[in-house]
Amino acid sequence: MADININLGRMVLSGLITLKERKGKITLEDVGDMFLQMSAEHQAKVSEHDRFMHEEISRLAAYIDEANKEIFAMTTNEKSEAAIMDASAHLDEVVKATEQASNSIMDAADKIQAAVGGIGGEKETAIMDATNLIYDACNFQDITGQRINKVIKLLANIEQRVSKLNALLSTVASEEAKVVPMHTPSDKDLLNGPQLAGQGVSQAEVDRLFASLSGGN
Amino acid sequence: MTVNKAMNIIVVDDYNTMRRIIRNLLKQLGFDNVDEAADGGEALAKMQEKAYQLVISDWNMEPMTGLELLKLVRADEKLKLTPFIMVTAESKPENVIAAKQAGVSNYIVKPFNAETLKTKMTSVIGEF
Numbered sequence: 419m420a421d422i423n424i425n426l427g428r429m430v431l432s433g434l435i436t437l438k439e440r441k442g443k444i445t446l447e448d449v450g451d452m453f454l455q456m457s458a459e460h461q462a463k464v465s466e467h468d469r470f471m472h473e474e475i476s477r478l479a480a481y482i483d484e485a486n487k488e489i490f491a492m493t494t495n496e497k498s499e500a501a502i503m504d505a506s507a508h509l510d511e512v513v514k515a516t517e518q519a520s521n522s523i524m525d526a527a528d529k530i531q532a533a534v535g536g537i538g539g540e541k542e543t544a545i546m547d548a549t550n551l552i553y554d555a556c557n558f559q560d561i562t563g564q565r566i567n568k569v570i571k572l573l574a575n576i577e578q579r580v581s582k583l584n585a586l587l588s589t590v591a592s593e594e595a596k597v598v599p600m601h602t603p604s605d606k607d608l609l610n611g612p613q614l615a616g617q618g619v620s621q622a623e624v625d626r627l628f629a630s631l632s633g634g635n
Numbered sequence: 636m637t638v639n640k641a642m643n644i645i646v647v648d649d650y651n652t653m654r655r656i657i658r659n660l661l662k663q664l665g666f667d668n669v670d671e672a673a674d675g676g677e678a679l680a681k682m683q684e685k686a687y688q689l690v691i692s693d694w695n696m697e698p699m700t701g702l703e704l705l706k707l708v709r710a711d712e713k714l715k716l717t718p719f720i721m722v723t724a725e726s727k728p729e730n731v732i733a734a735k736q737a738g739v740s741n742y743i744v745k746p747f748n749a750e751t752l753k754t755k756m757t758s759v760i761g762e763f
Binding site: 553 | 648650651652653655656659660663695702724725726727728729730731732733735741742743744745746747748749751
């Protein structure tokens with residue numbers, strides 16, 4: 419707001435100087451005309467800016483809507499098609515499917531371990547080690563599940579905000595933007611994982627930080 | 636200090652898959668007395684009913700997160716000394732600091748293996 423006032427002051431001053439140079443003497447009528455002209459120019463700029471913003475947000479809303487339809491159209495299982503109404507539900511199905519698959523894999527690993535238990539020797543050790551590796555590999559489901567759930571929340575949030583913004587601009591295009599209240603971080607704001615490859619913090623770095631916080635151990 | 640492998644451990648994670656993985660890792664390390672909880676609330680209720688010598692908890696759970704569980708455990712006169720390992724994909728420094736400030740005993744970044752779990756458990760409960 420302070421910037422706008424400073425800019426307005428500069429514009430008025432500059433207009434008065436130009437007027438003085440051109441006419442030598444400035445009347446009250448001249449000042450009135452100058453303000454009318456400035457106001458018309460300012461309105462034109464604001465309207466153009468708002469129109470551009472509105473168009474961009476409308477395009478974004480249309481894009482999200484189209485993406486939702488495309489993801490919906492990708493559903494191949496006719497039985498579940500009716501249940502999957504949007505992208506979020508579709509992604510949720512992916513999480514459930516991978517969880518189901520992981521459990522099936524681990525069930526099989528359990529059966530193998532039970533079958534070889536007690537045979538002894540190198541064979542048992544080798545088979546047990548291999549099935550433990552299968553278990554470890556199933557970690558993927560937890561990590562991918564968390565990532566997908568974050569995308570689901572992100573999509574829902576963007577869609578909701580764009581929709582609200584679009585509705586607002588459609589009805590009150592010239593209304594001044596409201597000040598967004600300060601966000602107070604909560605415990606849940608700290609939920610930012612899973613880390614992306616090469617972008618997160620490694621176990622070694624976490625250990626160093628943890629040790630420094632503990633006073634070294 | 637000798638660790639009693641018959642100790643009671645509770646694994647808290649909203650993903651059944653992850654609970655199974657951790658349970659299997661604990662089995663590999665010789666710990667068989669393992670209970671499970673799907674969120675912080677369920678874990679807290681179980682901890683009020685039975686004495687656990689170690690909590691291994693995920694962070695990212697609803698409705699009660701692992702961090703909230705940790706804070707409640709540390710605030711409970713009966714439970715406050717229970718060793719608590721956070722096993723999570725939340726690995727940014729601010730996460731580690733928040734967990735440490737809340738009194739976490741150690742912190743494991745997912746994905747991890749039996750060796751990492753053993754190292755962290757050793758630092759919390761002693762050699763085994």
